[in-house]
Amino acid sequence: MAEAKLRTQYDALTRIPGEHRGPVPADPEGDHLWxxxxxxxxxELADIRQLVIRPADWWLHCPPTGRPLQGRWWPTRPDGDGRLTEPAVLAAAFGPDGYRPSRRQPDDNN
Incomplete structure (x- = not known):
């Protein structure tokens, strides 16, 4: 799990298109985004200073997917497909230009 400050790092969330983003819970009161x-x-994420990487046995109290609970909510809800955010995509979102999906380059012969 990768944790960031909600108030200063929310832009990273918006830089990742939905199809490349796994579930993301948030806690505005605690200023956390996971x-x-x-x-x-x-x-892969150790060098991203804006992130704190939590160990596998760290507990995160998540709200139900359909509603907020105790101030926590899901900016990106889990949909049951098991998708997680790829570390390279997340790291790129924290870079100066954000994540950019690869696009086919125009053919120079046309």
Whole structure:
């Protein structure tokens, strides 16, 4: 799990298109935003200073998916497909230009 400050890092969430984003719970009162990432993400995200990487046994109290609970809510709700945010995509979203999906380059011969 990767944790960031909600007030200063929400832009990173908006830089990742929905199809590349896993579930993301948030706690506005505590100023937290969490990305659910693969357990192997620790090394890939270690150099991103805006993130705190939580250990696998760290507990996160999540609200129900359909409504907020105790101030926590889901900016991106889980949909049951098991998708997590890929570490490389998350790291790119914290870069100066944000994440940019690869696009097919125009053919120079046309």
């Amino acid at each position: 990305w659910l990432v693969p357990l192997t993400a620790v090394e």
